[in-house]
Amino acid sequence: MKIGTHSFEEYLDRVQAFHGSVAPGMLAGGIMVTIARERLPEGEIFDVISESGHCLPDAVQLLTPCTIGNGWLRIVNTGRYALILYNKYTGFGVRVYLDAQKLAGFPAVRGWFLRELPKPEQDLDAIVQEFRSAGPDIFGVQKVRVKPEHIQGLKKVHAAIAICPVCKEAYTSDLGDTCPACRGTAPFLVVQDGGAAGS
Amino acid sequence: MKIGTHSFEEYLDRVQAFHGSVAPGMLAGGIMVTIARERLPEGEIFDVISESGHCLPDAVQLLTPCTIGNGWLRIVNTGRYALILYNKYTGFGVRVYLDAQKLAGFPAVRGWFLRELPKPEQDLDAIVQEFRSAGPDIFGVQKVRVKPEHIQGLKKVHAAIAICPVCKEAYTSDLGDTCPACRGTAPFLVVQDGGAAGS
Numbered sequence: 149m150k151i152g153t154h155s156f157e158e159y160l161d162r163v164q165a166f167h168g169s170v171a172p173g174m175l176a177g178g179i180m181v182t183i184a185r186e187r188l189p190e191g192e193i194f195d196v197i198s199e200s201g202h203c204l205p206d207a208v209q210l211l212t213p214c215t216i217g218n219g220w221l222r223i224v225n226t227g228r229y230a231l232i233l234y235n236k237y238t239g240f241g242v243r244v245y246l247d248a249q250k251l252a253g254f255p256a257v258r259g260w261f262l263r264e265l266p267k268p269e270q271d272l273d274a275i276v277q278e279f280r281s282a283g284p285d286i287f288g289v290q291k292v293r294v295k296p297e298h299i300q301g302l303k304k305v306h307a308a309i310a311i312c313p314v315c316k317e318a319y320t321s322d323l324g325d326t327c328p329a330c331r332g333t334a335p336f337l338v339v340q341d342g343g344a345a346g347s
Numbered sequence: 348m349k350i351g352t353h354s355f356e357e358y359l360d361r362v363q364a365f366h367g368s369v370a371p372g373m374l375a376g377g378i379m380v381t382i383a384r385e386r387l388p389e390g391e392i393f394d395v396i397s398e399s400g401h402c403l404p405d406a407v408q409l410l411t412p413c414t415i416g417n418g419w420l421r422i423v424n425t426g427r428y429a430l431i432l433y434n435k436y437t438g439f440g441v442r443v444y445l446d447a448q449k450l451a452g453f454p455a456v457r458g459w460f461l462r463e464l465p466k467p468e469q470d471l472d473a474i475v476q477e478f479r480s481a482g483p484d485i486f487g488v489q490k491v492r493v494k495p496e497h498i499q500g501l502k503k504v505h506a507a508i509a510i511c512p513v514c515k516e517a518y519t520s521d522l523g524d525t526c527p528a529c530r531g532t533a534p535f536l537v538v539q540d541g542g543a544a545g546s
Contacts (some may be wrong), residue, residue, distance in 0.1 A: 166408075166414065167414060167416060167417050168412050168414075168417050168419075169417075171417075173416075174416070177416075183544045197534055197535070199528070201415065201416070201418070202416065202418070203416045203417075204416065205414075205415045205416040206414050206415065206416025206417065207416070209365075209408070209414070209415075209416070213367050215365065215366060215367075215404075215405050215408070216400065216404045216405065216408075216415050216422070217366060217372075217373070217376075217400070217401065217402045217403065217404040217405025217406070217408070218366050218367050218368075218370075218402075218405065219400070219401070220367075223415070224532075224534045225527070226518065226522075226526055226527045226528035226532065226533060227518035227519040227522040227526050227527055227528075228511075228514075228516045228517065228518045228526055228528060229516075229517060230516070232534070232535055234535075239535075240538070241535075242541075243535065243537075244544060245516055246517070247516070248510055248515070248516065248517040249515060261508070261517065262508045262517060263505060263507060263508045284544035285544070287544035288541070288544060289541035289544045290537050290538075290539065290540050290541050291537070291538040291539040291540075291541060292535040292536060292537055292538055293535060293536050293538050294534055294535045295534055295535060295536065298534040298535070306462060308462060309460070309461045309462045311447055312427075315427075316447070316448060317427045317428075317429070317444055317446070317447065318427065318428060318445070318447040318460065318461060319425065319426035319427045320426040323425075323426040327425055327426050327427055328424070328425045328426055329398070329425035329426075329427060333423075333425065334425060335396055335423045335431070335493055335494055335497040336396070336431055336433075336438075336440075336442065336491040336492060336493045336494060336497070337491060337492050337494065338442075338489050338490070338491055339439070339489075339490040339491055339492050340489065340490040341487075341489050341490075342441075342487070342488035342489055342490060345382045345443060345483035345484070345486040345487060345488045
C-alpha cells in the first residue's frame with residue numbers, strides 16, 4: 149500500500165519526524181488523504197477541511213500542499229474523524245471518514261478508535277498491522293459540496309489592520325474597536341514586559 | 348542571522364517547500380520562534396499558542412516539535428501577530444509580537460504588516476532584506492503565564508466516543524446527543540453517498 153507517493157515505511161518515518169510519534173490517527177489520516185486524492189480529478193486545485201483537530205491535520209500537512217498557516221487547510225470540528233478535499237472555487241469534492249460500522253474484523257483499530265481500550269492497553273504494532281491489511285476497506289466515501297461560507301477561495305478580502313488603543317499592538321480591525329485580547333479573551337497574563345527583543 | 352538551527356537561506360528553502368511560498372509572515376514567524384526559544388530555559392518542554400492563524404502556525408511547525416495535529420500548537424485568535432512558547436505544565440513562558448511601533452525605518456515590512464500597500468504593490472525582496480537587517484529589533488517580548496484553561500498539559504481526559512444516531516459516524520460524545528454536524532454545523536452537503544472506499 150502506498151500513502152501518497154510514499155511507501156508505507158517511508159510514511160511512518162515522516163510521521164515520526166513531523167508528528168513526533170507514530171500515532172494511529174496518522175495512519176488513518178494517511179490512508180484517508182490517499183483515498184480522497186485518488187478520487188479527485190487529475191490536477192484539481194484543492195483545499196481541505198478536517199473535521200477533527202486530532203492527528204488528521206498533520207496527515208494533510210505531510211501529504212498535500214495544504215497547511216494551517218497557508219489557509220488551504222482548515223479545521224471545522226464536528227467531533228467526527230473525517231476529511232474533505234474539495235475544489236477551492238466550486239466546493240465540489242470528496243469526503244472520507246473512518247467508518248465505525250466496518251471495524252468488526254479489526255479489534256485493535258476498534259479499541260483505539262472507539263476508545264474502548266485505555267491508551268496503555270492499546271497495541272500499536274497490532275493497530276499498524278490492521279491499518280495496513282485493511283487499507284481503504286474500513287473507510288467510507290461521499291461526494292460532497294462544501295457550503296459557500298466555508299470556501300476560502302470565495303473570500304479574499306482581508307480586513308484593515310488597526311492599532312489596538314489598549315495594548316498598542318496591530319490587530320485585524322474586523323474583530324472590534326479593541327483587539328479581542330483586550331476585551332478579556334487573552335489566553336495569558338503578562339508577568340513582565342520585556343520590551344524590545346533586540347536588546 | 349540564524350532561524351532556529353538553519354541559516355537564513357536554508358530557512359527560506361524550507362518555507363517554500365512546506366508553506367508553498369516565501370510569505371512575509373513566515374519570515375516574521377521564523378524570527379519570532381527563534382527569539383522565544385532563546386529565552387526559554389535550556390531543555391524546556393514547551394507548548395505553543397499562536398494568536399493568529401496566518402503563517403505563524405507554519406513557522407512553529409517548521410521550527411519546533413509542536414504541530415496542530417499533535418496538539419502542542421494551538422491557535423487562539425486575538426487578531427494580533429504574536430506567539431507564546433510556554434512550559435506545558437506551569438504555563439510560564441515567553442510571548443513575542445511584531446511591534447507596529449518599531450517599523451518607522453522599515454517601510455516595506457510596514458507596508459505589508461499594516462496592510463498599507465495592496466499585495467501587488469508589495470516588494471517581497473525588500474521585505475526579506477528588511478527582516479534580515481532588522482532581525483529581533485522590530486519585535487517585542489513579554490514574560491507571560493498562560494491561563495490554566497489554556498494549558499493542554501493540565502487536561503488529558505478524553506471524552507468517550509459515541510455513534511451519532513443520525514449519521515452513524517463515531518464522534519466525541521462531549522459535543523452532544525448527536526454529532527454537531529447533524530445539528531446543522533456541517534460545512535458541506537452530501538451529493539452522493541459513495542459507500543465503501545475499498546470498492
